[in-house]
Amino acid sequence: MSLPPGFLDELRTRTSLSQVVGRKVMWDSRKSNQGKGDMWAPCPFHQEKSASFHVDDRKGFYYCFGCHAKGDAISFVKETENVGFMEAVEILAREAGMPIPARDPQAQQKADKRTQLVEVMEAAVQFYRLQLKTGQGGEARDYLAGRGLDAGAQERWQIGFAPAGWQSLWDALTAKGISEELILECGLAKPSRQGKKPYDTFRNRIMFPIRDAQGRAIAFGGRAMDPEDKAKYLNSPETPLFDKGRSLFNFAPAREAAGKGGTLIVAEGYMDVIALSEAGFPAAIAPLGTAVTEDQLRLMWRIADEPVIALDGDTAGLRAAMRVIDVALPLLEAGKGLRFCLMPEGLDPDDLLKSQGAGAMQKLLARAQPMVDLLWQRETEGGTFDSPERRAALDKSLRAAIGKIADPFIRSHYGLAIKEKRWALFNTRKPAGGRVWQPKGTPEAAAPTTRASLLAQGNSTMDEILREAVILAVLLTHPAIIPQFEDALERLEFLDSDHTRIADALLRHMEAEDLRATLEGSLGPGPLEKLFQPRHVTLCPAVRSPGDDEVAALCVAEEMSKLHARRGARREIEEAVRDAEAMGDEGTTWRLGQAAEARNRAERAQNEDRTEFEIGANGARISRDERLRLDSLLAQINKGNTSG
Missing domain, CATH: 3.90.580.10 (Zinc finger, CHC2-type domain)
Structure with a gap:
């Protein structure tokens, strides 16, 4: 067959x-x-x-x-x-994933025809090369020299010139005995609608040969010399040799250069590729007048794992980059990705190389952004996310974009990366190490070097810091329950700056396989060692028994409830005290009592017994039964003393 x-x-x-x-x-x-x-x-x-x-x-x-x-x-x-x-x-x-074509009895004939078409294309290359050296090509030579391409570079790239005449190439090729059918099939000429002989496709243009992976000429790209021409750049039409969506300019030389360790750079046009290659970046390619296609991406990944998309630093260049993202997302595989190098505003790679040199280009390539950064920029740039509805809309668009990724592992990693960026955008808490709101008159927090000391913590907020530690320690020991408390953890204001850092890291990395190792890598071992030092933490049943997630969830819920109640009561009491100093009415006294009662109710553990208590003179709670027995004993002693 x-x-x-x-x-x-x-x-x-x-x-x-x-x-x-x-x-x-x-x-x-x-x-x-x-x-x-x-x-x-x-x-x-x-x-x-x-x-x-x-x-x-x-x-x-x-x-x-x-x-x-x-x-x-x-x-x-x-x-x-x-x-x-x-x-x-x-x-x-x-x-x-390629279907085998049906049997074609004329396949050999088509193969022979393809060989003939390649020969016609090579003849056209030679014709255009010769025309560049004639008097008609003087203006084109001056233009190329002005773009920094000397005679040697023109020879290396086999750049030519198509004269302005309507049948210059047609007459030259037919004079060599090349059939009209082959010339038309190569896309080098077009039939006349007025019944005249065909006319050249390219006229008054600088010509760039486009070659396939085997180095055979299959098409041309032409740059107009007339500034009034409607099409500044013109490519060959689709032919049996040329499939625009499956071809790349400079593919074969770039493949060889990338194989030697060069960075594969995807530029926008022929002159950018030539300028990059001449400046020492030979692994440069360009799509051919269209947006990057799936087939072109596959070609790129065959020769490099992470091509760098280098686009013009203008709105059109950014739009082109965004289109590449949509094409690439469904095709991503482990180890196969894209990075993006956006030129400074108003410059393309050719301009940058001429104005700032190869060193500037190398620095930009070294700072090329991963695709996830540009995806995030596309979805958030210019947006205001100051309401739940707008944030929900952003989440929906991000989920839709990530959902295009077919590989589940890549999709998972993109989700984690987006979650970190979302956290950085929406987190309104004070940064780690920053000042946390405290009521007026609250003593300053201890310095980091002394905060672990019970003496330094011997103030009214010490128990709150210990409760914070218990909450974080239980969540770290039971990462499966973190999603249940994600919203509450985001809203919780931590008094200890290390606790703030740990909470942030917990939320960012809660899907990590080894959460504690991940946090140690992010924060260092110090904050976690300090977290588990207090006896209140080490003796907590949920910390000592890491296997029971249900008990852990109850523990976290209870500690958060107590923490919110204590802080709410403290703020209510402080406000009431200020009001009492100003007015001193019975309503204020009632508010103080209600706040204290709310705090007491929250701080009674769910598993406490139903024993009734009284408050002693020193403020401590005393069991009523024990108090009655003590009173009875004291009465008997007093009676004995009296009778004696």
Whole structure:
């Protein structure tokens, strides 16, 4: 069976040779460099212990320096699976999600036709190159020189010039005996609607050849010399050779440069790619007049794990970056992502290199943002989120964006990253180490070096700090219950700055597998060691028994209730005292009594018995039964003394 032209090229492009080979070999981790696609292993075709079998994942070829076996993914499957050519193709196509085309009896004829079309395109390249050197190309040469491209650079990129005449290329190619059909099929000319002979597609333009992964000319991009031309840049139309959405300018040289460790840079146009490459960034590519497509992204990820999207620093460049995000989200895989490098306002990569040099470009590339940052910027920029409804709308749009990610692990990590950014945006509490509101007259909090001292904590807020510690310790010991108390924890005002930091970290990382280790990595071991030091914490049943989440939830709920009640009562009492000083009426006295009673009710544990108490002269609670027995005993003693 014959396959359509281009099918095998696309199959090889979509297939990762290292994954195919990896099913049959054990990679040598010391010798291999997975990031560069440079993999080594003992050869699967002959018995050996040394790693002489080399896979170049970026180029898609393998070679054994021992038995000299070589080939691509198709030949590897043929040899290792003992199958024929078509069966090997079917295996790889199934894995790549590509349907096998129906039998085409004219496939060989089409393959021959494709070869003829490539030859016509190469003839056009030579014609345009020659025209650039003539008198007609003088203005174009001056323009290129003004853009910093000398004769050597023009030769390297095989830049040419299309004269202004209507049939210049047509006449030159037909004079060589090239058929009119082939010229039209290559998209180099268009048929006339007035019954005249076809006219050239490109006229009065600087010409940039576009080549495929094998380096064959398949299309052109033309830059207009006339500033009044409606299209500043014009690409070849779609042809049997050229699929705009599956091609990239400078793909083959960029693939080789990326394989040597260069950063793959995705620019917007031909001149940006040429300027980057000439300035020492050879792994530069560009889409061809369209937004980045899924197929183009897959091509990029075949040669680099994290391409950097370098777009113009204007509104259009930012919009283009946002479109790339929507295309990339469903395709993300572990290790395959994008970073974004936005140029300064009003500059493109070419402008930046000319005005500030390669060093400035390198600094921008080093500071390229991960895609999640740009996603967050897109969803929040210019927005005001000062109401629950607006925050809910933001959450909905973020969930919709993250929901496009097919890989559940990537989706989970994006969710965590967005949650941290959301926390930073919406958290209205005082930052760690900042001053916390205290009623007027409240003594200053102890310094960090002495706060652990009971003497330093011997004030009216000491028990509140201990309750804070119990709440955090129980939540840290029972991370499964944190979601139940997420809202309450966000609203809780901590008196201890370390407690504030721990609470913030708990909310940010509550989905971490090892929460305590994650917090220690974020905060250091000191705050957590201090948290678990007080005896009130270590003796808490929920801390001592980490397996019972139900008991832990009851404990946290009770401690929060007591903490809120005590603070509410304290504030009510302080306000009432101020009112009493001003007015001193019975209503104020009643408020004081109600506040004290509310505090007492909240502080009685749910599991306390129903014993009735009285308040002693010293303010302590005394069991009424014990008080009556004591009074009876004292009465008997007094009676005996009297009778004596």
